[in-house]
Amino acid sequence: MIEVKNLTKNYGDVVAVNDISFTVEAGKIYGFLGPNGAGKSTTMNIITGCLSASSGTVTVDGHDIFDDPIGAKKCIGYLPEIPPLYTDMTPLEFLTFVGRAKGLKKQELSSAVVSVMEKTDIFDVRSRLIKNLSKGYKQRVGIAQAILGNPKVIILDEPTVGLDPIQIVEIRSLIRELSKEHTVILSSHILPEVSEICDEILIISNGKLVASDTAENLIKKFNPETVTELVISGDVEACANALAAIDEISKIEIDDAAEDGTVKLFLHIPSNEDIRQKVAEKIVESGALMLSMNTVKASLEDIFLEVTSENIGVLTREAETAEQSAEESTENGTEETAEACTEENEEKEDEEA
């Protein structure tokens, strides 16, 4: 549906978007995730033809946005970060104007306007001036404007910013509704939002696309191991030694800061295999007492922080130097670097792909 190739945008010496490439398939919800100023809005502005690119190409449904802007724009409905509304018009007047500008014929215009107003639930406020509407309603008018004329792709730049929690839930369900008929691209710096609604996540940081995949795959890729948390009491040393005999466990962390004599153990299991039974047996063998066992799931948040943190450069350097030593030193405390190394490698592969 949309193909972005080697997109770069410079503002003078500042590189806002740096060599981004990705493909958007029809019928899915895509989420641009990134901290403020990462280049999300710039990328969206270029895709929608509001901004030129310094280099690279964008093709929307076969139309090049720079060579055939009108054809490409007809396939896109766009809600910029600040909804572009003429505040001295009513939603009805505004949507009628946008419909005309989008080239809707007279016969279909009023029915199309009414249908988008019903979809976005603004029919009741259609004759009030936009400047008197609440932020949530303004946002809806913005979305109504974007979906008017049934474009194939709908691009929403931070659609839930500044809304109250109830409105956020409503807008999200509206977006999900829209995704049944349209391809949706949205951006956000709020992680749960993206992981909740989107099929695919594109993480942008400092103008670069650092990761793109489904939420599940991202978690798998960046946190390739499962961590099992144990709470035990009794002979911790013996217990840890007994557990170390299990092949699947790569690393055991001991946290004895807990109160009333219990100790927490974190078992790192790279293979994601279910070894709960083995663990239980070993603990019983060692004579310690197991009070609880759960599997800690890595959240997307960790990945987000990981890939967007400014320390990426530092990590890469560490990873390079530690590359050889990483394999042999899994037992003696360099695990952290080794982890960083694997993650960095994953990430590089991802970028190359």
Place this chain on the structure above:
Amino acid sequence: MSAIFRKELKSYFTGPIAYVFMAVLLVTTGIYTMIYNLSYQYATYEYVYGAVSFIYLIIIPILTMRIFAEERKQKTEQLLYCLPLKMSSIVAGKYLAAVTVLAVPCAITGIYPFILSLYGNVNFKIVFVSLLAFFLLGAALIAVCMFISSLTENQILAAIISFIVVFINYFIANLSGFVSGSSFASCLCLMAVIVALALIVNYLTKNKLLAEIVAIVLLAALLAVFLIDPSLLEGVAPEILNRLALFDGFYNMVYGLFDLGTVVMFLSVVVLFNHMSVVSLEKRRWA
């Protein structure tokens, strides 16, 4: 284009601007008609247009100040950029809407000579040529001021700069008589024009090299002419000022001289500044 045109026209008439614009124009015309034709009993209605034209200094900048500056301020220009419309049709739609607001009071003042003709002789040919000139002058000034509005997001600034530009234009023909016509002065004047041109090229294209080439080539040509035959440049400076004076051509037509050159001049100004607005808006996309 029609969508933009209708939206713009509607917004003129939902706000006070169009009403104020038309009221001021009609009241001023009414006052001058009363003084010239009713009180002094001149038999020449066209003098009214000549006298009223000064009101353009005030009302045209007010009419045009918001055209693009407001879109930019309200961030609605993004909508215009992402709608499937050509930039030229957006500009044309907005321009035509503003010209329509001008055309309505102009048409109304066209009724006055018919009323006057009930009580005396009116030379309709001269009257309507001067009405045409009056309208075209307004249309040309709207194009210029609309371009100025596209350069800033501050409406007030747009209005002030527009006022200054129209003000200078209003007096430029009178001032040209004081400008030295010697070839040296003309050479300096042309140099200033060339530098201004190069600055505009630089601003609109963001291409320093192109601007420098334009400046150097033109300056070299000018110097060559000046060194080879300075007499060619004699009287050029006042002439340039005269040609730039939109009001001067207007006065010629008001006093009964139908000058096709002036009409072409007004229309070229309209086309040129509409195009400059398009370039200025496109440029923002390429910033």
